[in-house]
Amino acid sequence: MPAADEVTLLALVSACAHLGALDTGRWAHAYYARTRWNTTRNLGTALVNMYMRCGDVESSWSVFRETLDKDVRMWSVMIAGLAVNGLPRDALDLFSEMKNIGIDPDSITMTSVLSACAHAGMVDEGKRFLSCMLVEYRVQPxxxxxxxxxxxxxxxxxxxxxxxxxxxxxxxxxxxxxxxxxxxxxxxxxxxxxxxxxxxxxxxxxxxxxxxxxxxxxxxxxxxxxxxxxxxxxxxxxxxxxPPGSSIVELDGVVYEFLSGDHSHPQSDRIYAMLDEVCKTLRLKGHKPSIKEITFDIDEEDKEVCISQHSEKLALALGLISTRRGAVIRIVKNLRICEDCHSVMKIVSEVYDRFIVVRDRNRFHHFKNGSCSCLDYW
CATH class of the missing domain: 1.25.40.10 (Tetratricopeptide repeat domain)
Structure with missing residues (x-):
């Protein structure tokens, strides 16, 4: 069987980035490391993007620092990744480092910088970057x-x-x-x-x-x-x-997808039993479901049932029954995470001792010890 070439690995890494399939992406990276001496610029950029889109910031940093032949595209991908992973100030520091070593930003870089300002609530800085973009960086807004x-x-x-x-x-x-x-x-x-x-x-x-x-x-x-x-x-x-809300979670290299109220998983009974346990824990912690985003003409009890079965909660429940304390649970959601699910993730991360990473359509949320990397600003 012929060895996979760089083009094949680029396609695989890109697919892993899209799905948030970190384990498979790590395997592809390890495979390339065993068969090649150095990481090329194109594959290095793809790996930085993949790790960032899977919420693994440390691995992304490692690839970024190890890649010697970095161009403006790789710098831009790294800056954007830091921004959406709740590290906007690190993103702006990296932008300063990029300028200091003589790499000129392009249009994509400036989009990443403005995105970092948006995620951090840095209004004055963002407005300044926009106003000086053409004169200082020679980039047409x-x-x-x-x-x-x-x-x-x-x-x-x-x-x-x-x-x-x-x-x-x-x-x-x-x-x-x-x-x-x-x-x-x-x-x-x-x-x-x-x-x-x-x-x-x-x-x-x-x-x-x-x-x-x-x-x-x-x-x-x-x-x-x-x-x-x-x-x-x-x-x-x-x-x-x-589009219906859906969430995927990767466990032991296998990706599982859930819709709201989904019962298709073979372990559905265990998943809903875990959800019941989580709901009891939440009540003991004083959590009250936030049902204001449910706009159907139904009573409050039905609204609470509806919101308790959101796809990311089902993915979380599968993660809880499949991992041990201290493990990382990674969830990818196609829509913006709702206020109630965000609150639940914070409590569960503390009570069940899990590091929960949720990628929604806008950004990453890293939940640990009862708090989120977004600082409730998303």
Whole structure:
């Protein structure tokens, strides 16, 4: 059987990054180390990205430092990885190191830097980077850079300033800009501005599921169930579907996927028994389920049952019954983690002595000893 070449390993490592399959990614790295002397620039960058997207920051640092022929792309991947893994200040320190050794940033680097500012709530620094980008770094700001700053302002609750920036960007505002504002409006409960952002999105993309769902949820929160039904009927008529929440967890090199309320796993009985145990523990710790994100017209008890069976909780339960105290449980979720699941992960990490790493659609959350790397800012 012929040995795998670099192209094959690049494809494998990229797939592992997408799935969060750390064990398989480590195997690919070890295989290459046994068959080659030095890590090439391309594979080194892919490995840095894979380890970062699996939440293994230490291994990413190791590959980064060992790769001698680093280009701006590898530096950018490392900076971005540190930002989304809850180490934004380390990301900006690395950016300074990159400049000091004479490597000029490119557009992707600046996106990574602005992302780091957004994750850390560094509003003044992010605005300064945007304003001096062209003169100091000779990088022409793009709509992606403006989107990062809209996200930065939105996360910090500066919604009016974010809206003002959207209206003054030297580009036609796109779905990404309005989407960043919409997410911020949802987080900070600014329904009026959120409705405006959702309508702007639907002008640009009438089939945008996120905007439709926001409208539905806003009407539900206001008890306007006739309008909720109208939006949902329109979504069905135009075949607009919100992707269901799903989570995957890798255990002993095998990847398992869960949907909310999933009973397909062979150990389903044990998983739900563990969930019941976790729920009892949470009640003893004074945890009250956060059901405000459940917008169905059902009673509170049913809402609590619904939220208790979120896909990341099922993945967590499988991780708890499959690992020992002190182990790492890695979960990848396709949507943003909800407030209740975030609170549960913090408590479970302390009570059950696990290091829990959750990658959602925006960033990583590293839960340990009852706290999260995001410091509840996400």
């Amino acid at each position: 793009t709509i992606e850079h403006y989107g990062c700053v809209v996200d930065l302002l939105g996360r910090a609750g500066k919604l009016e300033e974010a809206l003002a920036l959207i209206k003054t960007v030297p580009f036609k505002a796109d779905v990404v800009l309005w989407g960043a504002l919409l997410v911020a409006c949802r987080v900070h409960n600014n329904v009026d501005m959120g409705l405006m952002a959702a309508r702007e999105i639907l002008k640009l993309d009438p089939r945008h599921a996120g905007a439709c769902v926001f409208l539905s949820n806003a009407y539900a929160a206001d008890g306007k169930w006739d309008l909720v039904q109208e939006v949902r009927n329109s979504m069905k008529e135009h075949r607009i579907f919100k």
